[in-house]
Amino acid sequence: MTRPSTYYLTTPIYYVNDSPHIGHAYTTLACDALARFMRLDGHNVMFLTGTDEHGQKVEKSALAAGLATKDFVDQVSQRFRDLGRVMNYSNDDFIRTTEPRHFRSCQELWRRIAAGGHIYLGKYAGWYSVRDEAYCAESEVVDGADGQKLGPGGAPVEWVEEPSYFFRLSAWQDRLLEFYEANPDSIAPEGRRNEVISFVKGGLRDLSVSRTSFKWGVPVPDDKDHIMYVWLDALTNYITAAGFPDTESETYRTFWPADLHMVGKDILRFHTVYWPAFLMAAGVAPPKRVFAHGWWTNEGEKISKSVGNVIDPLQIVARYGLDQVRYFLLREVPFGNDGDFSHRAVVGRINNDLANDFGNLAQRVLSMINKNCAAQVPDPGDPSEADRALLAAAHALLGRLRAEFAAQAFHKVLVIMWEVVGQANRYVDEQAPWALRKSDPARMATVLHVLAETIRHLAILAQPVMPEAAGRMLDQLGVEQGARGFAALGPAHALVPGTALPRPEPIFPRYLDDS
Ligand code: MSP
Numbered sequence: 001m002t003r004p005s006t007y008y009l010t011t012p013i014y015y016v017n018d019s020p021h022i023g024h025a026y027t028t029l030a031c032d033a034l035a036r037f038m039r040l041d042g043h044n045v046m047f048l049t050g051t052d053e054h055g056q057k058v059e060k061s062a063l064a065a066g067l068a069t070k071d072f073v074d075q076v077s078q079r080f081r082d083l084g085r086v087m088n089y090s091n092d093d094f095i096r097t098t099e100p101r102h103f104r105s106c107q108e109l110w111r112r113i114a115a116g117g118h119i120y121l122g123k124y125a126g127w128y129s130v131r132d133e134a135y136c137a138e139s140e141v142v143d144g145a146d147g148q149k150l151g152p153g154g155a156p157v158e159w160v161e162e163p164s165y166f167f168r169l170s171a172w173q174d175r176l177l178e179f180y181e182a183n184p185d186s187i188a189p190e191g192r193r194n195e196v197i198s199f200v201k202g203g204l205r206d207l208s209v210s211r212t213s214f215k216w217g218v219p220v221p222d223d224k225d226h227i228m229y230v231w232l233d234a235l236t237n238y239i240t241a242a243g244f245p246d247t248e249s250e251t252y253r254t255f256w257p258a259d260l261h262m263v264g265k266d267i268l269r270f271h272t273v274y275w276p277a278f279l280m281a282a283g284v285a286p287p288k289r290v291f292a293h294g295w296w297t298n299e300g301e302k303i304s305k306s307v308g309n310v311i312d313p314l315q316i317v318a319r320y321g322l323d324q325v326r327y328f329l330l331r332e333v334p335f336g337n338d339g340d341f342s343h344r345a346v347v348g349r350i351n352n353d354l355a356n357d358f359g360n361l362a363q364r365v366l367s368m369i370n371k372n373c374a375a376q377v378p379d380p381g382d383p384s385e386a387d388r389a390l391l392a393a394a395h396a397l398l399g400r401l402r403a404e405f406a407a408q409a410f411h412k413v414l415v416i417m418w419e420v421v422g423q424a425n426r427y428v429d430e431q432a433p434w435a436l437r438k439s440d441p442a443r444m445a446t447v448l449h450v451l452a453e454t455i456r457h458l459a460i461l462a463q464p465v466m467p468e469a470a471g472r473m474l475d476q477l478g479v480e481q482g483a484r485g486f487a488a489l490g491p492a493h494a495l496v497p498g499t500a501l502p503r504p505e506p507i508f509p510r511y512l513d514d515s
Contacts, residue, residue: 006044008255009035012263013052013095013237016076017061020083021303022296022341023264025313026329030293030410031262032089033330036464037405039090041398041486046255048241049084050095051077055230056130059216069216073098086314088322088467095241097218097233105240106218106233112282113167114221124164124208131155132266133230135208153266165210165226172277173204179276185289187272188408189336192265192292196272207274235275239284258287262408268292291408294338311341320511323466324350330410330465350511353414357421358458359508364428365451366476366504372437377452377478377499378445387450390427391491393420394457398489401461414465417458424454452477452495460484469507476504 011028014020028049035047052058053073062072077096084091095102113119127136129151136151144150151157180186180197187193210226211217217227236244238261243252263271268290276286298309317325328349333339369378383391397420404412428451436444456477462470463484474484478499487493 004042004044006046006254007035007038007260008046008242008258009038009048009260009262010238010241010258011049011091012261012267013050013097013234014080015055015057016051016053016073016080017057018305019076019079020313022311022313022316022329023303024080025083025087026296027262027264027293028084028089028091029087029326029329030335030408031260032087032091033326033410033464034260034262034405034408035090036467037401040460040463040484041402044254046093046242046251047091048093048095048238049080049089049091050093050237050241051080051097052230052234052237053077053096053098054217054227054233055133056211056214056216057133059214060130070098083313086317086322087326090467093241095237097237099240102233102237102240103218105244106228106236107221108245109236109239109278109282109284110228110232111221112284113278116281116283118168118171118281119165119209120168122164122166122206123162124166125161126159127151127157128160129153129155129157137205160213162212163225164208164212165220165223166206167209167232167278167281169204169207169274169277172280173200175280176200176204176273176277179280179286183288186286187268188289188291192268192336196268199269200273204273231270231274232278235270235278238287239279244284257285259289260408261287261290263290263292265292265294291336293336293408294333297338297340299342300340316346320346320350323469324354324508324511327354327414327466331414333411335408335410347511347513350508353418354508355510357418357425358462359506361421361425361428361451362455362459362473362476363504363506365448365455366501368433369448369452369501370504372433372441373445373448375501375503377495377497377501378448379442379497380449380494381442381446383446383450386427386431387446390420390423390450390454393423394454395490397457397461398486405464410465417461420454420458424451424458427451449495449497456495457489460486460489472505472507476502476507478502 009031011031014024031047035045038045059069062069065072081094127141129136132153132155136157140152141149141157149157177200187196209229209232210220212225215227218233220226220228238258239256242256243249246252261271271290279286298311301309303310328346331349332345400416401413431447433444433447459470459473478501483493
């Protein structure tokens with residue numbers, strides 16, 4: 001037997017300074033849909049998420065909460081795990097940067113970088129944004145209200161002067177540009193890739209990679225006065241979970257380099273400039289691809305704690321339903337673009353796409369089978385031209401979706417699936433199986449079989465985005481657990497006539513507006 005191909009994908013690890021919000025839920029959701037798709041498509045998948053627990057921002061939040069830092073990070077990290085359960089994420093591992101395995105990995109990566117002569121001791125004197133955990137060049141800093149200095153993202157910056165180790169990033173400009181050139185898919189979408197290339201072409205300054213003014217971090221090997229810069233620590237999580245520094249281990253050899261790091265657009269530079277440079281300096285292969293998605297606003301406004309319009313994923317799931325939220329977030333916005341979360345838009349998607357289009361299709365067909373075919377899968381009979389056209393569209397779906405998942409075009413996946421939903425709905429209207437019940441029951445059975453087969457395909461393929469709802473739809477079609485992977489798509493695994501079906505229950509209820 002040939003070994004299945006492997007796929008390693010990661011989310012950013014989330015700062016534990018505060019509770020998870022929709023932005024965090026979104027990044028992990030996109031990865032979850034992709035991980036599920038790849039598993040159903042027969043790949044050996046490792047899907048990683050976790051929490052980023054060091055640095056000044058987290059330390060300050062713990063202080064403000066009046067808790068010991070470790071107790072605070074334990075509490076907040078747990079909220080991210082809890083969110084994972086509510087959102088039905090299928091991650092294979094959950095990494096915390098406070099774990100021993102991660103200290104070991106960071107320190108070994110540091111040693112390898114240092115052994116190559118890429119680190120030197122100096123002094124950092126410049127601006128630092130605690131909110132972004134980022135150093136800012138003088139040229140990036142602007143004056144805000146009350147004389148407060150602000151960094152490029154609008155976050156306050158403070159002047160820092162301290163002994164620091166530096167990574168010779170300036171020496172990596174050409175090799176990074178060569179890497180981007182040789183690996184055109186390594187940064188997506190295209191516009192983001194161009195941004196990174198022009199940033200690197202503009203010249204790179206050496207990067208401060210250690211701090212001495214506080215202690216909440218991974219100690220630098222052989223120099224107890226320094227802890228590692230939180231971004232060097234955080235990025236390393238991706239190889240820690242793959243088993244680094246045990247580079248001979250089965251996991252590491254199977255999964256590194258990662259196939260995809262999914263990130264938000266705000267943290268692209270860390271992942272596509274610093275991270276590959278650190279890795280290359282240590283003699284480790286860089287990740288194959290980084291995709292930067294856009295940001296959500298709330299009813300047209302930037303989401304911010306000070307405005308008080310942060311969207312709590314637990315609340316929206318309680319209000320609209322889990323798979324409804326999963327569908328909305330992936331369907332509403334072309335993945336990579338910014339998007340707006342509004343009550344109207346969510347209700348529109350629930351009532352139109354889910355209740356009217358898909359839900360109604362399944363409900364109509366399953367009820368007719370229940371009433372008119374003795375609640376059993378009907379006999380396929382001889383297919384007509386129209387039957388064949390609909391089935392061909394259903395059979396063609398997997399190939400089309402594969403291409404879109406490979407490009408992380410989640411919205412297109414759903415648009416393509418809904419083309420077939422629409423085609424099936426038109427087919428029901430044209431074939432009018434209810435009118436055939438008396439005049440031509442054999443033809444009615446054929447029509448209902450074609451429709452049930454189409455729904456089977458749609459439900460199997462909907463599992464990555466809406467695992468629970470699609471699973472219930474497959475239950476109603478009598479599809480066994482072992483026949484829900486993509487290997488079961490196509491005519492060879494068609495529903496078997498005579499299989500008893502349970503009583504159909506509506507899967508996507510309408511949202512009755514309460515606002
Ligand atoms: N800890 C770093 C990542 C380290 S990865 C080695 C970090 N954490 S974060 O918690 O601040 O953000 C994590 C992710 O949430 C980022 O990808 C960010 O883009 C995303 N989002 C935060 N707010 C968002 C929106 N309003 N909309 C969409 N995503 C947003 O950065």
